[in-house]
Amino acid sequence: MASAVQDPVAGPASDSDRRQAALHRADKERQKQALQLQRENILSQRTSNPARRSALEAALAQIEAQIEALG
Numbered sequence: 001m002a003s004a005v006q007d008p009v010a011g012p013a014s015d016s017d018r019r020q021a022a023l024h025r026a027d028k029e030r031q032k033q034a035l036q037l038q039r040e041n042i043l044s045q046r047t048s049n050p051a052r053r054s055a056l057e058a059a060l061a062q063i064e065a066q067i068e069a070l071g
Contacts, residue, residue, distance in 0.1 A: 035066055035067045
């Protein structure tokens with residue numbers, strides 16, 4: 001029965017906290033999806049130019065590090 005009673009002080013704050021957490025998760029997910037698209041784009045590119053290949057490898061490493069950081 002105690003679970004049905006909400007603390008008037010904690011009720012609105014916890015709702016706000018839940019909304020903030022949901023917004024934060026959604027933002028992280030959008031960032032992760034954008035990075036995944038960039039990763040796929042880099043992986044789809046083919047080049048025989050060594051300088052271009054090196055730049056693509058560096059970009060790929062950076063994007064994968066950002067994806068890992070979002071975890």
